[in-house]
Amino acid sequence: MTKKGRYLRAAGVTSVALASLAMMATSSGASSSTIAKGKPVTIGISLSLSGDFSGDGTAFKQGYQLWADSVNKSGGLLGHQVKLDIVSDASSPTQVVTNYQKLISLDHVNLTFGPFSSLLSLPAARAVDRYGYAMVEGAGGAPSVFQAGLTNLFDVSMPVKDALVPFAKWIAALPANKRPKSVAYVTTNDAFTEPQIPVAKAIISAAGVKTKYYSVFPAETTDYTPIADAVAAAKAQVVVLGSVDVPTVSAFMQAFEQAHYNPQVFIATGGPDQGTAFSSVVGIKNADGMMVPNAWYGSATTPGSQAMVAAYVKKYGGTPATVSADVAEAYSVGQITQQAVIATKGFDNSKIIKYLHSGVTLTSVQGGVKFDKLGENNDATAFTFQWQGAKFVQVNPTANKASKPVLFPKPVWGS
Amino acid sequence: MLDGVLTGSVYALMATGLTLIFGVMNIINIAQGILVILGAYLSYTLSVHFGIDLFVGLIITIPTLFVVGVVVERLFMARLKGPERTSMSILVTYAISLIIEGSLNMIYSINVVQLKAWYVDKSFPIFGVYLPYIYLFGFILAVVLLTSLYIMLYRTRFGASIRASLADQVAAALVGINVARVSTICFGLGIAVTAAGGMVYGATNAFNASTSYDLISRLLTIIVLGGMGSLGGALLAAILMVTLGDVVAVVWSPIWSSPTFFFVLVIVLSLRPQGLFGKQSARVA
Structure with missing residues (x-):
């Protein structure tokens, strides 16, 4: 390569790097706390729709969708219709990181919900933490997830240990x-x-x-x-x-x-x-x-559970006994986020994180939810x-x- | 140990198609795993919706997958030309694999299923252990099909054409062999055997379309160890892979099952880069 060629290549690499930094800088402000009237609130989610966790990933998608349907039917979140931006990670811990980076930097989602499994939740939470986003999740309760010391991660389900x-x-x-x-x-x-x-x-x-x-x-x-x-x-x-x-x-x-x-x-x-x-x-x-x-199980009598099960059976068929616990875990993620958004009167992720760490007791179809400083749900019953x-x-x-x-x-x- | 031999024979059946296709056509068929699953789903459909026994259903599924193989070869593989044919085949068959996977997910959903018949869960005592009927029947099926394949290859005129194409395509064409036709039929045969492998796999494992990723990695490992293009190598490598893994899992620890096998694989490939029975001359650069 000639001297001129080397300079051009160096200049090119520098330009790309600066452009990437600029994109990240602008994207970090994408988590707008206010959304224009009439515009939907978008929630970015990476789910395992293929690969080892595809069964669970699909059930999670159903749970998230049921929650969004329920919210939209009752007027939306702070008056905004909920729009789920779901992408598949093929059960890959690498792809899940790419997905959340794309959802935040390119799609400019307002909030993020967690993927399925502890294997994916930890890298996903690390990725969204860099952008200052909260990650409320329903299936990532392994001790190793919380030992990472992330302050933006909240698991609405019971600690797995x-x-x-x-x-x-x-x-x-x-x-x-x-x-x-x-x-x-x-x-x-x-x-x-x-x-x-x-x-x-x-x-x-x-x-x-x-x-x-x-x-x-x-x-x-x-x-x-x-x-x-x-x-x-x-x-x-x-x-x-x-x-x-x-x-x-x-x-x-x-x-x-x-x-x-x-x-x-x-x-x-x-x-x-x-x-x-x-x-x-x-x-x-x-x-x-x-x-x-x-x-949780299909006949659980916790508040809202039977209504969710009825909605599930109406939309996807089956009986209460056939509803996967994954559906309730995903639905609970939506419910907890909804309560945090209403309490903080907006979509500011930093305020949502602070609120969820405040020791407040929230409710979900799985029962009570109260987060400790690690983001584990101390109120969950096994x-x-x-x-x-x-x-x-x-x-x-x-x-x-x-x-x-x-x-x-x-x-x-x-x- | 016995389980390993019986299960290994079924893997050999699935890998045979892969190695046959590579040997004759220099095509690495990444779609072999999903085609095994397609075979399993065809058996599932015949069993659940038409009440046809899993083994009887092979009379329908084997020819069906042969036709699928012929169509795929004519539509895609025959168009791959030039020195990049082998590497291009990986991309094309991967694309085919994704299309089939997506279609299966749409038709059957992502929920796992398992093939059912009276012999799937039952077993009989022999030498102080219980031997599952499905492993025995699967082994017999594998022996019958592999023997038929062997006879076809080594005792028929068409088999001679395949072996000639396998050794040198140009020379085979010069002596009047229609290499394109041989390739098409070989590809069809390579895919047809997945119907049998898929049926036995689906009776011994719960599966969905995503299961194909685990399968293809094992099948590729088998043909690399056995020697790409070698039918005997595929059989021996499959039995070695499963048996070694099983013995290590029981005697030592399941954690060391795969590392031990791959350690053996590395040693074998260091000493014989062409695999156990591979012939360097059979490969076309």
Whole structure:
């Protein structure tokens, strides 16, 4: 390259860099606290509409859309119709960052809602934090997300590490002659599942239940048979599976049935909460007795929940039992943001962040929401749900009035 | 171990199509993963909506995917010419993959499904362990199809044409072989076997269109290890990949399953860059 060429190239690179900086500088002011009359308020969201989390991502889209429909029907947010700007991240932590940068710098959205999963929420929150935006999210409650120390991140759902606590306490509280003697723990190395296991294990072990198997498998595993066979060979009476999706749970269930292994209790951290997306894959008979921790289910009686479920069934079909908990998590994100916008009388993200950190108690279809300084919802209550026949019911905390008796021991496969 | 051999044979079936297409046409078919899933969805449709048994349904799905393969080859692959043909094929087949993935998502939704039949969840005792019927039936199916493919390649006149095209396309054309026709049929055959692989995969795993990404990475690994263009290599590599992964998962830890296999892959490729059974001369630059 000639000397002149080098100068031209350097000048070109400098121009692009300056232009990029200028764009970022102007875009940081894109979060306008006022919106012209008649203009919609735009909310930028990156969702996993393909890839590993596509099932959850689609349910989240439905939840966000239901909330927007509800708000728009009642006159909008501070008089502005809500417009969702949703882009797909294909379940990629890299793409999610690009998406939020685009949504803020190019699309100039007014607010942002979170993506699905802890894996994506953390990089997404970091990206929007650079622009001073708040990120209210419904599925990113892993401890690693909050350990990042971001002040703009708020999770409306329960902190995931506590999810299995009611289940573990139920096992520990069983009379000694009925309490299972052994347990197997197997989990994917995911930020959502792994933190739940040690908390549950500490409670269950303290009750004298012996750990017969403990294993972590990589998230990219596609052939679960050898792992499931190893669990079956341990012959533990309880299986605690750290899973994030239906295929993982389905694979373990199928392998257990093929190995003629029928644990008395089988709980999976994710998958059985997916309504018909779960029961249609594994079959209603095999679903019977399967347990899952969560903060919400289709028959929940929290304020607004039944109205949301009715709206869901009207728009997307199905029954209350088929509504995924993801829908409620996404809907709750909208509700909390709505309350913050109304309280701060505008769309100024810095004011919204300050308000959400103020210790105020808010309400959502999942129940109360009160954020600590890390953005975790301290007011959330963990429940355990169980498939009983074709119904998905709440079974603990046992002291809760809405809890039904646990189907214990779990029926044998296919019966 | 037994599971690994049985499952490996099904992966071999899926990878065979990929390696056959590369061997004859120098095309790297990135769409092979989604075509396996398409095969699984076709079996699902026949089973759920028409009550046709999964194995009986192959009588319909295998010819259907053969036709799909022929159409794709005529519409897209046959138009790829010149020295950049192989690299261009990656882009074109990736585009085809995205189109099929989007179409499947629209038709079947993104919710996962799994193929059902009496033999999918059932097993029988043998040597102190339970062997799932579906693995045994899948293995038998793979053996029958791979043997048929082998006989076709090594015991028929058309097979000789394929092998001649595989060795040297120019020389094959000079002796009167219609290389274009051979390529079209090979592509069709390569896609047709995904119907069988997809059916067994769909009976042993819950799947949706996105599952294809996991599949294609495994299939590409198999044919690289086995030697691109080698049918025997694909079979051995598939069994090695699954068996090694399973043994490490049980004996050591599932965490070390993939790293151990890829360590073996790197060692093999360091010693034999053409893979276990690959022939450098079979490749066309």
